[in-house]
Amino acid sequence: MKGKSFLKLLDFSTQEIKSLIKSAKDLKSDKKNNREKQNLKGKNLALIFEKDSTRTRCAFEVGAMDQGANTTYLGAVGSQIGKKESIADTARVLGGMFDGIEYRGSSQEKVEELAKYSGVPVWNGLTDEFHPTQILADFMTIEEKKGKLSDQKLVYVGDGRSNMGNSLLIGAAKMGMKFTILSPLELFPEKKLITKAKEIAMETGAVINFEMLPEKALEDADVVYTDVWLSMGEKFDIWKERIELLKDYQVNKKLMGYANEDAIFMHCLPAFHNLETEIGKKIYQEFGLEELEVSDEVFESEQSVVFDQAANRLHTIKSVLVSTLV
Ligand code: CP
Ligand code: NVA
Numbered sequence: 001m002k003g004k005s006f007l008k009l010l011d012f013s014t015q016e017i018k019s020l021i022k023s024a025k026d027l028k029s030d031k032k033n034n035r036e037k038q039n040l041k042g043k044n045l046a047l048i049f050e051k052d053s054t055r056t057r058c059a060f061e062v063g064a065m066d067q068g069a070n071t072t073y074l075g076a077v078g079s080q081i082g083k084k085e086s087i088a089d090t091a092r093v094l095g096g097m098f099d100g101i102e103y104r105g106s107s108q109e110k111v112e113e114l115a116k117y118s119g120v121p122v123w124n125g126l127t128d129e130f131h132p133t134q135i136l137a138d139f140m141t142i143e144e145k146k147g148k149l150s151d152q153k154l155v156y157v158g159d160g161r162s163n164m165g166n167s168l169l170i171g172a173a174k175m176g177m178k179f180t181i182l183s184p185l186e187l188f189p190e191k192k193l194i195t196k197a198k199e200i201a202m203e204t205g206a207v208i209n210f211e212m213l214p215e216k217a218l219e220d221a222d223v224v225y226t227d228v229w230l231s232m233g234e235k236f237d238i239w240k241e242r243i244e245l246l247k248d249y250q251v252n253k254k255l256m257g258y259a260n261e262d263a264i265f266m267h268c269l270p271a272f273h274n275l276e277t278e279i280g281k282k283i284y285q286e287f288g289l290e291e292l293e294v295s296d297e298v299f300e301s302e303q304s305v306v307f308d309q310a311a312n313r314l315h316t317i318k319s320v321l322v323s324t325l326v
Contacts, residue, residue: 004121006122007130024319039325040325050106088116094120131164133317155225164227169197170193179206184245228271240287
């Protein structure tokens with residue numbers, strides 16, 4: 001995969017995704033056993049974050065440091081990107097100084113354009129359409145907790161046409177999983193992406209379904225996954241409409257009760273499960289809801305693996321860096 005950009009899972013074969021996860025597991029064990037080798041000494045990486053991040057930024061920075069590379073962080077303010085300089089021009093400038101570029105921002109088009117013009121590997125740290133590095137960590141975690149991916153039934157509950165819904169759909173299709181999106185009809189992924197996923201599923205043996213009824217969707221589920229109801233970049237004024245659409249899809253004890261007894265709960269995080277956040281408090285004041293996409297009870301339960309999943313962001317992002325740079 002040397003020299004290749006990591007923009008979306010559609011660009012990677014099942015075998016390549018498997019190998020990225022395998023290498024992440026090796027890197028995790030090497031780090032734990034103090035035998036990690038630095039493969040990226042002398043490399044310089046640019047990290048562009050037009051949207052906020054905790055996990056992804058830290059995983060790129062710590063992953064790079066562990067491997068001996070240097071990073072330069074370019075945030076939402078403080079650079080010329082987008083305001084005085086186009087993506088194509090920025091790409092050619094950064095491509096002349098850096099060995100690789102991470103980009104988190106709005107449209108998928110921008111990250112694709114960076115890759116087209118920079119001449120170095122570009123990594124998608126999240127766009128409105130896709131969040132591919134997250135899926136590697138999710139699948140690694142499922143393998144660690146439950147064994148083989150292709151044996152598992154994964155149900156994604158919530159906004160099915162968000163970056164997470166889209167990416168899990170393609171990832172699950174590529175890995176031959178049983179995958180269901182549980183959401184209201186209005187929030188199903190775009191038809192074009194569903195068709196693509198179904199084409200991939202024909203080759204891999206994946207079983208892809210879309211359901212609106214929790215008890216039907218969650219029957220025999222091994223993994224229950226959700227994400228925020230409103231993604232970064234969406235306006236606060238649509239919270240009311242989104243709550244109306246998704247209020248019956250909160251992952252709580254009742255919903256988890258429809259899944260297998262030993263099902264695990266996953267969330268890419270951050271999550272609204274209590275009133276300990278500014279936005280959580282604001283939503284409580286306006287709509288009277290203390291918990292949104294997941295109840296605090298499920299989030300804090302034995303079934304929840306969200307912090308192991310978050311920790312695996314480091315190893316999987318490091319695996320992408322090493323695999324595409326060396
Ligand atoms: N899951 C995830 O991408 O988290 P951050 O927004 O904190 O990077
Ligand atoms: N769908 C969420 C994912 C955050 C990691 C968002 O885009 O805000």
